[in-house]
Structures are given as C-alpha cells and as structure tokens.
Amino acid sequence: MKKRLLLCLFTLAPLAMGGPRPTAAPPTVKSKQVAPKVVAPPKVQGHPTGNDDPKVYYSYGALDYTTVDERLLLTKSVIFEYKDTIFKSDKVLYDRKEKIASSPSPVQLDDAQNTITGERGTAFYKLKTAKIEGNVKIIARPKPGNPQSPRKGLRKDFDSPVEILCNSVNYNWKNKIAIPEGNIRISFSIKKNKKTQKWNVTSDTMQYDGNTETVQLKGNVKARADNGDKLSGDSGTVILKEGIEELKIGQASGNFDSDQIDEDEKPEKKETPPPTEKKTGGTGSDSVE
C-alpha cells in the first residue's frame, strides 16, 4: 500500500506542477482589401469650343504614335476635328512637327458650308489648307437662310446643294476659298414652275469663295442645262447667296428654251461692252437669275 502511495506521488507530482503549455495562435498579417479604383475616361472627346480653340480633336480605331519623329498613324474611322473643320479618312498620318495630316485613302473634309471628298488628301494645319485629289467632289451648301432675303431667289429653289467636280482642289478652310483644278464642272439644279432644271457649267479654272458664296469661272466657260439651254463665254460668275442667286457668263453666246424661263428671268439682250458681266445676251454676257 505504501509502495503504491509513493508511486502515485512520483507519478502525479510533475503533472501537478504544470501541464502542457498552451501555444498562442500565431498573429496573422492581414492584407487589407483595396477597392479597385475606377478610372473614368477623361472628357476629351467632344467638340471644339469655338474658333478660338487651338485644339485638334481626334478619334480612331487604331493608333501608332511614334515619338522619335512625332508622328501619329491613325487608322479605322479616323476623325480630325479642328475648329469647324472635320477631316475624315480610314488612314491618316499626322506629323506633329509639321502639322500635316496626310491620307492615302479616301478622305472627306467637312466644314459648316462645304463637304469635299476625294481619293486622297492632305491637310496643312499651319496654312489651314487642304489638298484633296482624285475624283474630287465639293458639295457647297448654302449658308443658313436669311429671313430678310429681299426676294425669293432661285437658291431657295435649288433642288440640291451645288456640286463641283474636279481632279483636285486646294481648299483654305480659314477664308473658305477652294481652287479646283482639272476637269472642272459645277452642277446645280433649279426648280422653277414645278420643273427641275439641272445646270452643268465647265471652265478651265474656277475659284469658289465660301464667304461670299460665289464661284468665279475663267476660260472656256460652258453652261448647259438638261433642257438644252446653253451658254458659253470666257468667264463667268455663279452667285449662290440666298436671295441674289445668279449665273453670269461674260462674253456669252447661247440659246434658251424660253418655256423654261420666266419672263422676268429671260436674258435681256442689250448692247454692252464685252468685259463687264451684265445681264446681256448675244455677244455680251448672259445671266440667269
């Protein structure tokens, strides 16, 4: 019995002194969850703030910007918007140093009044000019109608905007002057007495002024209407301004189908000095209002 008691004492004593030590849970380094920061696209796409805005606004499908020579190659639905001029193409190479945007693919240049399309083109932003080449078509829209127009003019009766076709054109979008070159033809339609008369005018050279809305024609000017009316001369002027529309051919000769022209619009036949462009027929100037 005593042996058993001693054995128990020896066995239990160490246990009574202390059991297995508890181990503290290891501290964990919690990684703080960070809410992803949403970066909203900047509001850079948009429209020029006006003619004082010096910025060019552009958009594209793909862009390669080479910083060595500061060139941007933009492809797929490229739009360059500068002041009220929009240059569109599927491929544009822009030189930031020279400020030249050139496109080897079909281009379209729009401003408030005109739309110019061609097979290729270059916009010179330093000079604010563009050269469009290859089957060029200029669609000249009239300026917004003048409610105080002195009289009802033919311009209001234009069936469609004036269309100028040529091989190439130099267009200054600042002063709105276009100088077409090669196979120049201007065409427009006039609706009179519920009939549409389409005119085609060709000349050696032509200058279109978008500000005054006039076209100056020089050299071998020939005007032909689809009803057979014809006019020809050395020079001519087409005034497209609403209310005072006029087609004047200097030193003109031609014939008219009088049924297609109102009495007050028949060309007056007066003996006038050749250089001046007046409402004259025969060897003088002919005009159609």
Place this chain on the structure above:
Amino acid sequence: MSVSRLLLSLALAGSVLAGWWGLRYVKNFRAPSPFSQPTRPLLPADVGLRLSDVRLVGRTDGRRAWILTAARIEGARSRTRLTLSGGLTATPLETDGKTPQAVIQAPRAVYETQQKKISAEGGVLVTANEKGRPKATVRAPRAGYDLKNRVLNAVGGVSVTLLETQKSRATLKSQVLSYALSARTLVASGGFTAALLDPKPVTLSGPLARWDDATQVLVCPDGATLTRGTLTGYSATLKADLKKGVYSSTNGFGDFDIDELKEFTP
C-alpha cells in the same frame, strides 16, 4: 526508526525535490536561491527563440546568398514563424556573393517558414539594384515576398520609382503591385498612374498595367489615358513600347494643341 519510516521520509523528500524541479517550468516562477543570480528577461509563451542585434548570413551552395540584420528576431515555438523587428534590413546578393541584388528595409516583418513568405509592414522600402547600382525603389505601407515563386507583392498606395536609366525614367503609383523577379514582369492594379520620360514627360493612367522589364513594354488592357506634351488621349487598350518609343492604342480619342511650337522648339 523503522525501515518503513525511513523510506517514507525519503519518498517525501524526493517528492519535494521533484516538485521544486517541476516549478521551474511554471510561468513567472523564480526558483528560490540563496545565491543572487543575474535576472534574465523571460520569453513570451509562444516564443521559443529570441535573438538581439542579429546579423544573419544565408548561404546557398556554399556561397553567400543573403544578409539579414535586425534588432530582434523571435522564433515561434512551433518553428513556423520568425518575427523580425526593430529595423530590418535584408540584402539578397548576386551570385558572386558580394553584390547586393536589392536592399529591403522595414520596421518589422514576419517570415512564414513553411510557406516561405515574408510579410513586412509599417512602411517598406525596397531598393532594387542592377549590377550593384540602384535601379528602382518601391515604397509601400505593406509588402510581401514569396521566396518560392520570387514574387514581390505590395499593397496600399505603392510607389515605384525607376531611377534614371539609359532611355527613360519613370515613377509608378498604384494601389496593388506585384513584381515577379524571375519573369521581370510587374502588374499594377486597382488604378495606377505612371510618369515617364521618353525623354519628354509622359503621364499614363488607368485601372491596370502590365510592365515587362526585359522588353520595356507597358500594356494597359483595360483602357488608359495618355498625356504627352499637349497631346491627351484615352483609348480602350494601350501598349507603350519605351524601347522603340511607340505608343499603340485602339478605339481612342483625344486632343492636342495645334500651336504646340514650344513643345518641339529646342
């Protein structure tokens, strides 16, 4: 005195001695001793090892691989964790055993021995070297390094500064950053802003960026905003090749100042 009494007395004496010996393992127990002994700080319950003013040199294949200095290192009894505190500096070395590959500084860090991961906090500064010269610094409130996969992770306002190199200098700020040392690729997520010199100042920002250190190419697959001089652009995707100096993007728009003469005038 009978033999049985003698045995009982001896047993009692033995029991007392055994108890006294066992008490040494009781927490905060100080053995009564007639002799004055120098008092030693006792370790916390979960601490099995404590070293002060430590300088450790790690070796791989007999050569020096890293140097670690810390004011204090505590090892858990479970041997799964080392806690380093009081100014930690870790210096991985190049294969020559001398040149520092990087210098990692932090007030405190924890090393998980089984997972082979280090977690540092309290403001971490990593200086990465190239051929012994500082190439980049990483500052972050918290950072971790996975020794197995050789991946550095940093969270919470991470700032990376690529010191001036041959062609470019850059800073990168992001919420989350991950850098794989083997692949030399960096991923910045949770919103990033990068400022480069190519050599003109360039700013890039977006939700996500992947940087390949070998090719020097930055890819922003989820959209990016680019500013370079007066040119600003936003695009759905962006790839910046800083070696070639080419920025390629898709489905974008932007603007630039047509009268940016100053920008290109030397």
